[in-house]
Amino acid sequence: MPARTVRPTQVLLVEDNEDHALLITRALNIHSVSAMLTHMPDGEEAMAFLRRQGRHRTAPRPDVTLLDLNLPRKSGYEVLDEVKRDPALCTIPVVILTTSRADLDRERSYRASANSYLVKPVEFGRFDEMIQCIMSYWTIWNEPPDELLTDAASIRVVRTAR
Amino acid sequence: MKTKKQNLDCRIAQTKEADAQVGRLSERLEQANQVFRALQHAINEHAIVAITDAKGKITCVNEKFCAISGFSEAELIGQDHRIINSGYHPKSFFRDMYKTISSGKVWHGDICNRSKTGEIYWVKSTFVPSLDENGKVQSYTAIRDDITLLKKIEAELGQVVAQLKARSSEIDRKNSEMEQLVYTVSHDLKSPLVTILGFASHIGKDLEDHQPQLVLEDTERIIRAASKLKLHIEELLELGRIGRARQPLEMVDLESAVAEVLSECDAALKQRGVQVVTKFEVASVLVDRYRLLQVLQNLVANALKHGCAAVDPRIEIGSVAHDDEVRIFVRDNGNGIAEQHHERIFGLFQHLGTRSDSSGVGLAHVRRIAEVHGGRAWVESSIGAGAVFWVSLSRFPTPAESNP
Numbered sequence: 001m002p003a004r005t006v007r008p009t010q011v012l013l014v015e016d017n018e019d020h021a022l023l024i025t026r027a028l029n030i031h032s033v034s035a036m037l038t039h040m041p042d043g044e045e046a047m048a049f050l051r052r053q054g055r056h057r058t059a060p061r062p063d064v065t066l067l068d069l070n071l072p073r074k075s076g077y078e079v080l081d082e083v084k085r086d087p088a089l090c091t092i093p094v095v096i097l098t099t100s101r102a103d104l105d106r107e108r109s110y111r112a113s114a115n116s117y118l119v120k121p122v123e124f125g126r127f128d129e130m131i132q133c134i135m136s137y138w139t140i141w142n143e144p145p146d147e148l149l150t151d152a153a154s155i156r157v158v159r160t161a162r
Numbered sequence: 163m164k165t166k167k168q169n170l171d172c173r174i175a176q177t178k179e180a181d182a183q184v185g186r187l188s189e190r191l192e193q194a195n196q197v198f199r200a201l202q203h204a205i206n207e208h209a210i211v212a213i214t215d216a217k218g219k220i221t222c223v224n225e226k227f228c229a230i231s232g233f234s235e236a237e238l239i240g241q242d243h244r245i246i247n248s249g250y251h252p253k254s255f256f257r258d259m260y261k262t263i264s265s266g267k268v269w270h271g272d273i274c275n276r277s278k279t280g281e282i283y284w285v286k287s288t289f290v291p292s293l294d295e296n297g298k299v300q301s302y303t304a305i306r307d308d309i310t311l312l313k314k315i316e317a318e319l320g321q322v323v324a325q326l327k328a329r330s331s332e333i334d335r336k337n338s339e340m341e342q343l344v345y346t347v348s349h350d351l352k353s354p355l356v357t358i359l360g361f362a363s364h365i366g367k368d369l370e371d372h373q374p375q376l377v378l379e380d381t382e383r384i385i386r387a388a389s390k391l392k393l394h395i396e397e398l399l400e401l402g403r404i405g406r407a408r409q410p411l412e413m414v415d416l417e418s419a420v421a422e423v424l425s426e427c428d429a430a431l432k433q434r435g436v437q438v439v440t441k442f443e444v445a446s447v448l449v450d451r452y453r454l455l456q457v458l459q460n461l462v463a464n465a466l467k468h469g470c471a472a473v474d475p476r477i478e479i480g481s482v483a484h485d486d487e488v489r490i491f492v493r494d495n496g497n498g499i500a501e502q503h504h505e506r507i508f509g510l511f512q513h514l515g516t517r518s519d520s521s522g523v524g525l526a527h528v529r530r531i532a533e534v535h536g537g538r539a540w541v542e543s544s545i546g547a548g549a550v551f552w553v554s555l556s557r558f559p560t561p562a563e564s565n566p
Contacts, residue, residue: 019357019383026364070349099352102345120356127360 008034009135012062014046014079015039015097016071020120024066024097027131035135036060043074047082050089062092066134067114069098069105077112084113095134210285210306216299218242230285230308232278243304248282250274263291263302272309284313346509351394354387361387397527404530409450416442416490419451420479423458427466431477434470441480444488447555453531460524461492461551469494469549487537487554495548504541528553 011028015021021039028035038059040046046067049056065083069076076096083089093115098105101119109117118134121127205211206224213222223238231238231246238245251274262269269289276282285306291299361380368376420440424431431438447454458479465477471494478493499507508529525539528551532539536556543549 017353017357019361019387020353022383023357023360099349099356100345101348120352122352122355122359127356127363 008036009064010060010062011035011037011135012046012049012065013037013039014043014065014071014076015068016041017068020068023127024131027128028135030128038062041072043071043076043079045073046071046079047074050083050092051086064134065092065094066097067094069096069100069109077108080109080112080114205305208307210308212238212243212304212306214242214302214304216301218302221301227306230277230283231275232281237278246275246277248274248276250282259289263289264299266291266293266297266299272313273306274313283308283310285309342509347394347398351391354391354394357387358384358391401527401530404453404527404534409452411448412451413446414449414451414454415446416481417445419454420458423455423462426459427462430466434466434475436466436470436475436477439476439478441478444481444483444557447481447488447490448557449535449555450531453534457490457528457531457553458492460528461553464524464551465492465494465496465549468499469496471495471497471548483557484554486557488557490553490555491550493548493550498545498547499541499543499549500545501543504543507541508539525551 013021013024015024018041021041025037025039028037038049040049046065048054049059050062050065052059067076067079071079076098080094080096083092083094090113094113095116095118096109096114097118097120099120099122106117116134116137118130121130206226209224210226210230211222211224212220212227214220220238220241220243223235228235228238233245259269259271268291269287271287272284273287274282274284286309287304287306290303290305292301292303294300361383364380365377368374368380417440424438462477462479469477474495476495479491481488481490483489508525529539532553532555537554539551539553541549541551
């Protein structure tokens with residue numbers, strides 16, 4: 001039986017608010033030492049990272065993406081839409097992480113195939129708890145099966161060929 | 163053979179019978195006359211009546227006609243109805259009416275007339291042609307009711323309905339604006355709150371871990387977020403104030419207003435080496451002076467922050483006349499703004515970059531101030547071509563309704 005290499009969970013955080021990004025980073029450090037977090041400050045940069053374009057040529061494929069909705073350059077909705085329409089990316093779980101409690105945002109996110117919609121808590125001490133929940137739920141396998149990656153890659157090739 | 167007497171008796175009987183018949187007929191005639199007089203009296207009491215000959219010359223008018231038209235009977239007899247024409251109706255209106263009645267049909271309609279003294283009055287009219295045995299028109303009888311008051315009420319009602327409709331769409335617009343505001347505000351006020359409570363909950367752990375440096379850093383972030391929150395709230399209140407507490411409008415010289423604003427940001431302009439050009443086609447504008455200064459400040463600050471080209475930055479400020487408007491513009495030669503953002507940037511707390519020095523309310527203020535002055539604010543720009551921010555103000559402002 002081939003030995004599996006254990007690698008840390010790759011988390012992509014797309015967040016323009018530096019403070020919130022730091023809060024999420026700290027929460028991850030506390031609860032999930034095996035997580036590797038990459039922080040992108042806007043939607044366009046995030047898409048470049050996900051598509052391994054430009055300086056992100058060697059970017060890892062995220063196991064989960066935490067996505068803010070209100071982003072400069074390219075909004076969270078646009079990012080969500082592009083990810084879920086892209087056969088090579090659509091299997092990456094996207095967790096919307098926003099301050100908006102509006103039903104409209106929630107519905108629109110789920111319609112665009114968001115995997116989860118979470119409101120940033122404004123209660124003392126709840127932030128860490130939420131990040132912990134996200135991590136334990138969305139990264140059950142912190143080593144996604146290799147065949148999934150291969151499948152995704154082959155789909156991408158087929159699509160390009162057409 | 164009948165006797166002479168018999169003949170005479172017969173004649174007498176016939177004459178008596180004829181007399182009786184005449185008596186009965188004249189009795190019926192008298193009755194009919196009574197009815198006619200009663201009707202005539204009643205109609206004269208109720209309506210405005212005029213009779214014309216086949217050519218339309220007035221042959222008979224009643225007292226009410228004289229009273230409402232202001233003409234005496236003598237002045238009216240022999241005239242046609244043009245004497246009371248108000249000019250309100252098009253010629254075709256009377257042409258159609260004449261076509262109807264001259265063909266022997268009755269015509270109904272509302273007519274606007276003018277009295278001798280120039281007063282306008284409305285009558286609900288019925289024109290009845292009288293025909294001879296050959297079906298030829300002999301005369302026309304016109305019976306009218308004074309409906310001036312009715313028409314006035316109708317017009318006022320129409321105005322009220324129109325006002326109500328305008329009001330209701332205004333309320334709809336304000337409501338959706340309010341919804342949008344609540345949406346953005348709840349989002350943007352909560353954001354610093356997340357930061358404050360998030361870092362506050364770390365402080366205990368920082369202390370446990372004997373990390374005083376982290377306590378300091380976290381406290382600093384808390385203070386920064388709290389200050390941002392305070393700023394947001396103040397700006398919201400300010401935005402609310404723009405609509406209320408309005409100062410009287412005054413003629414403000416644009417050149418001196420712009421000079422005042424430019425002198426305030428002189429240091430920043432010099433530091434960036436920005437060339438400022440001004441050109442005023444319209445020299446002055448009737449505005450709330452303080453609000454105009456706010457508009458100019460915001461637009462200049464906006465150009466400084468977002469619209470300054472790296473090489474030879476240049477800001478043009480000026481005014482042009484456009485119909486009944488004065489349009490004030492601030493043009494920069496910066497990177498420009500993609501069209502999809504042209505509306506968004508005027509929204510509350512919206513900014514396109516990640517710059518922390520922009521509060522995201524400046525342009526919302528500009529638009530609100532323009533609206534309160536009965537004008538508009540918009541941007542013309544495309545990527546790479548700089549941006550022109552426009553604010554239109556009415557040249558002849560009517561005092562806008564005060565907000566309740």
